[in-house]
Amino acid sequence: MPSYIMDRPWIHSLWGYLWWMWYVKYSIFQLHALPVYTNFLFYPVGISCLSNFIQCIAPSILAIPTFVMFSPVLAGNILLLLSISLSGYSAYLLARYLVNNDWAAFLAGFAFSFSSPLMANAQGHLLVVADIPLIPLFILCLLKIREENSNRNLYLLTLLSLLLFFSYWYFTVFAFIFFLTYFLLRPFQGPALSRLLRSGLMFLLLAAPLALFIKFKEGGSFQAPLKVAQDWSVDLIAFLLPNGDHLLSGPWAREIRSNLLANPTIQSAYLGYPYLMLAVIGIATTKWKHTKIWVAPFILFSLLALGPMLHVNGRTIFGSQQWSVPLPFILFHKLPVLNAIRDCSMFLIVSSLCLAILVGYGVKAILDRVTRKAIGYAAILALVALDTITLQFPTYRVEQAPIVPLGTRRALPSQSTLVDIPLRSDILTYQFYQTYHEEKLLTGAFSRMAPFYGSYGDEIPIIHFFKNPGLLAHMNREQTEQIEKDASWLVNFFNIHTIILHERFLSKEDLSRMDRFLRNHFNITNMEKDSSGRVVYSIGQMRPPTSEHIKIDFARSQNRCIKRGWSQPEQWGKDFGVSWSDESNSDLFVYLEGSRPYLLTANLLPFSYQGSPQQTVNVFLNGKLLDTLSLLKKEFSVCKIKIPANVIRTGVNHLNFSYGYTGRPSELIPESTDTRDLAVAFNYLSLDSLGNPPKPTPSVQQVTR
Numbered sequence: 001m002p003s004y005i006m007d008r009p010w011i012h013s014l015w016g017y018l019w020w021m022w023y024v025k026y027s028i029f030q031l032h033a034l035p036v037y038t039n040f041l042f043y044p045v046g047i048s049c050l051s052n053f054i055q056c057i058a059p060s061i062l063a064i065p066t067f068v069m070f071s072p073v074l075a076g077n078i079l080l081l082l083s084i085s086l087s088g089y090s091a092y093l094l095a096r097y098l099v100n101n102d103w104a105a106f107l108a109g110f111a112f113s114f115s116s117p118l119m120a121n122a123q124g125h126l127l128v129v130a131d132i133p134l135i136p137l138f139i140l141c142l143l144k145i146r147e148e149n150s151n152r153n154l155y156l157l158t159l160l161s162l163l164l165f166f167s168y169w170y171f172t173v174f175a176f177i178f179f180l181t182y183f184l185l186r187p188f189q190g191p192a193l194s195r196l197l198r199s200g201l202m203f204l205l206l207a208a209p210l211a212l213f214i215k216f217k218e219g220g221s222f223q224a225p226l227k228v229a230q231d232w233s234v235d236l237i238a239f240l241l242p243n244g245d246h247l248l249s250g251p252w253a254r255e256i257r258s259n260l261l262a263n264p265t266i267q268s269a270y271l272g273y274p275y276l277m278l279a280v281i282g283i284a285t286t287k288w289k290h291t292k293i294w295v296a297p298f299i300l301f302s303l304l305a306l307g308p309m310l311h312v313n314g315r316t317i318f319g320s321q322q323w324s325v326p327l328p329f330i331l332f333h334k335l336p337v338l339n340a341i342r343d344c345s346m347f348l349i350v351s352s353l354c355l356a357i358l359v360g361y362g363v364k365a366i367l368d369r370v371t372r373k374a375i376g377y378a379a380i381l382a383l384v385a386l387d388t389i390t391l392q393f394p395t396y397r398v399e400q401a402p403i404v405p406l407g408t409r410r411a412l413p414s415q416s417t418l419v420d421i422p423l424r425s426d427i428l429t430y431q432f433y434q435t436y437h438e439e440k441l442l443t444g445a446f447s448r449m450a451p452f453y454g455s456y457g458d459e460i461p462i463i464h465f466f467k468n469p470g471l472l473a474h475m476n477r478e479q480t481e482q483i484e485k486d487a488s489w490l491v492n493f494f495n496i497h498t499i500i501l502h503e504r505f506l507s508k509e510d511l512s513r514m515d516r517f518l519r520n521h522f523n524i525t526n527m528e529k530d531s532s533g534r535v536v537y538s539i540g541q542m543r544p545p546t547s548e549h550i551k552i553d554f555a556r557s558q559n560r561c562i563k564r565g566w567s568q569p570e571q572w573g574k575d576f577g578v579s580w581s582d583e584s585n586s587d588l589f590v591y592l593e594g595s596r597p598y599l600l601t602a603n604l605l606p607f608s609y610q611g612s613p614q615q616t617v618n619v620f621l622n623g624k625l626l627d628t629l630s631l632l633k634k635e636f637s638v639c640k641i642k643i644p645a646n647v648i649r650t651g652v653n654h655l656n657f658s659y660g661y662t663g664r665p666s667e668l669i670p671e672s673t674d675t676r677d678l679a680v681a682f683n684y685l686s687l688d689s690l691g692n693p694p695k696p697t698p699s700v701q702q703v704t705r
Contacts, residue, residue, distance in 0.1 A: 001396040002123045003245050004264050009396050015428035016445055017126035018072045020052065021079075022435040024060055025067045040434065041444025042456050043417050043494060044589060044652045045562055051214060052446065057166035059083075059130035072435050073398045079130055084122060086133035088113030091353060094136040095360040097143065098290070103367060103377055107384070108360030111275055112136070114388045115352035116243050117345065120268030123394070128346075131167035134160055136353060138175050142182065145199065146192045154195045161203045165210075170346050173337060174301070178350060181297045224342035226308055226333055233307020233329075233344045235260040235314065238269040245390045259314040266345040269305065274384045275359050282361030291361060298354035304329050305347040416497040417442065421514060422505050423466040425454070442466075442494065452564050459558050462490050465517065469510040472517055487521040488542040489560055493591045493652060496539050503533035511535075544650075547593045548689040554579035554682040562589040565657075567676055578605065578681040586657045588685070594650035596691040598643040603683035606631040609668040616660035617680060621647050623654075636683065642690070 001009055027035035035053050039046030062082060066075040092109030099105060112118065121129050141157040144150070164172045188196050237256070242249040244257055244264045260267045283291050309316045310325035317324055332338045363380060370376040418439035420430045425443045434441060442457060457463035462483055465471055475483075490496065499522070501514055518524060518537055526538035545560075552559050555569050555577025563579075565586030571577040592598065606615030617629040619641060627641045659679035665672035 001394050002120075002263075002265060003394040006394060006396070010427045010429040012124055012428065014076070014124045014126055015432040017124075018076050019428075019431040019435060020056065020127070021060070021063050021067050021075065022072050023049075024053070024056065025064060026438070028064075029068070040440050041431070041446075042453060043440040043442060045456070045564060045587070047444065047446060047449070047453065049446075054166060054210070054214060055168055056127055058134065058163045059127045059167060062130055063127075072432070076126060080122060080126060083126075083130040083132065084113055084118070087118060087129070087136075090133040090136040090140075091356055094140045094143075094353075095357055097140060098357060099360045099364045101360075101364045101367065103373075104360045104364035107363045107377075107381060108356045110381070111272070111359045111384065111388075112353055112356040114385075115348075115356065116268040116270040116272075116388075117348035117352050119243065119390065120265045120345075121349075123265065128168050131164070131171055132349060134164050134167060135171055135175060135349065138164060139178065139182075139353075142179060145195050146186070146188055149191060151195075154199045157199045158202045158206075161199070162206060165203075165207045170341060170343075171349070173341070174347070174350050177300070178297050181300060182293055185293050185296060223339045226330070228342045229329065229333065229344055230308050230316075232262050232266055232342055233309070233311055234269045234305045234348065235267055235311040236306065237313055238267040239271050239302070241267075242270050242387070243268055243390055245394055247390065248386075250390075256313075261311060261314055262345075266343065269345065269348055271355060272384065272387055274380075274387050275355055278362035278366075278380070278384075279355055279358035280362070281365055282358045282363075285365035286361045291358060294354040294357045298351050298358070300328075301347045301351040301354070303327055304332065305344050305351065307344040308333065415495065416440065417494045418498040418500065419466060419494075419496055421466050421499060421501050422469055423457075423463065424505075427502075427505065439498065440495075457562065459561065459563065460486070460490065461558055462486055465514075469506060469514045472510070472513040483521055486560070489545040489591060491522065491539060491542045492544050493560075495651070499537045499539060501535040501537075503535070544593070545591060547591055547687070548691075549686065550590060550592075550688075551684060551686040552588070552590070553577075553684050555684075560591070563587070566682065576683070578683050580607070580676065580681050581657065581659065581662075581679045582676045584659055584662050584677070584679070586659075588655040588657075589652055590655065590687065591651065592648050592653045592687065593689070594648050595645055596648070596689050597645045598648060599688045599690055600626070600641040600643055600655075600685070601688070602639050602685040603636050604629070604631055604639055605636045605681040605683070606633060607663055607665075607678040607680065608633045609663060609665075612663065612668075613661060615680060618658040620656040620658070621653060622649065623656075631680065643687075 001012060001014070005012055023038060023040065024035050027033055027038070036050040037046055037048055041047055059079070063075065063079045066078045069075070070078070088109040090109075091112035092105045095108035096102060096105035099108070118129065118132060121132075138157070138160045141153050141160055144153040145157055161175070164175050238260060241253045241256055244250050244254040246253065254264075257264055257267055283295065304327075306327050306329070308327060308330045310327055312318070329344060333341075363377070366376060366380065367373050416439055418434075418437060419442055420427070420433075423443055424430075425445050428445055430441060431444060442463075444453070446453075457467075461479065465475075499518060501511060503511060506514070515535070522537070523540040523542050524537050525540040527535065529535050550560070552561055552563075554566065555571060557569055563586070565581055565583040566579045567582040569577055569579045600619070604617070606612075608615075612633065614633065615631045617631065619626045619629065621643060624647050626643060626647070629637075629639050629641075631637050631639075657680070662677040662679045664677055665674035
């Protein structure tokens, strides 16, 4: 655990990595499914895990056996130590092949294992560290393909390329950049080029279909704004500042680092003065044709780590003329795939490896020139260890973490939901606790989540109070009356059986108000407090909400449902408003009673422009196609669909709307600045039970836009 967040360890990403490895195991062995989707987070909508799963196949090969046999914490520690050791060993194998000296190669592996970037990632990025050993092995096989006439290296290079593809995707990009750099410095010719092309062809035949599938399935672009990369860039002086957790130099280094952007993990770029001296000796005493293939990528990857603009002591603007220094990353960011890179500090993994190889050359040169090799080697090892290794490595006792009392669980825990209050996605320990209680959650955290998940449940008034308990102090009579109606719906819709108040995140006043709120509006069957200061409420069954008539007013921001794929409500008149779909699909999750047919009625307006085709809408319920609607251009259409009883289930039902086309007004309508991808404007949608007479619905005036 990085020392700079020891006072708030619940935000650290390591909790999410431990959760993910648990969920991979749980999904495969308990749910008997690949972990490409989960509704254990953001229940009942869930979230796609496909890209996460693809990136974690390689480290899962290492992790799954230990996660099956041990607890997540013990398994995580084993995986961490194994990954660091394998990183050093793979760098040792590469260096031994190059310098032909075991002692020098060992120190090169040592330099890579304990490099500042690798140690910084070891403080949290568990699965990233598990992938690092693949990089030196990939480079080793690349070198051997050029030098050795063996098909074994061809197949090994293909295998390692695939393993990199099934690991942290940054490293796949880095391996390709290194290959291009090496190819330009030492081109492949003749049989070596043939072996390289065969390996590349085999890799493409296996990886390209999967890459296209991921692109089709996930959709959208992961492009990161250049501003994010600039904020997550390495400062130039960080290369010269020791690790902030170093026992001797850490205190003064932390003081200087306080001026740098991003967090100390990103700024852990220390090269090591002894390593730099050894690298210079290696360059000076070894033929340039051997060292240039390490000097060039060291410079390139270090420059890329500096990000789009040069940062020096936290500043990007210099001098009275207010000048700045653009860097090569700006050009890289204009290329597809590369424009999704946002954490520039990750480039330092390859920089550290190149530096470690140059260190190996330097150590070999010294050992070749001294008479007492053992003494000289011991002195070098002691010097680099003193400069690099962090003693008293910061750790966190996970045994102190509170765990949900198992006595509060129902017979079918995977079918019920647990709500942590305050309901916040930045408290990653909530996910970690799920590895013990195995209940579904209303929150979660994934890398690069769609904006929808940042406001998940905000349309439901009670969720507002769960997210912001302080709002209870300002609750009025009208809100109180509405909550009395919504509480039973909330419990049934989300299937809530446990609510937990976390004292460490709540003030005494908010804790007291939330306790009264729960007692007044929910059926509490049991309450207990654990030793870690958490109040656990068991929620009994509450009367199911009536669903004979449900109306979703898209002009309102709050409804009894969860919507995905619509923009914010717009008022088009005093009593008339809409919400535009702003994706190619929209999803609506509502509570219905099974064993009865319903009539779906919706008032819809297609997005139209000059020359636009007729808009069609495929309407699905719980995965079954109900009907395909054809909408009239430039006017509202009241559409009706009868839903048979056998399609509806008691509880959450999923309506999906798939559109024939979407369009961006800024590109299709003169003078428009609207950059949304629009398809259909929804005014209202109602669901009326046909088992009972539907309540009258006010007529809707036809509006032309």
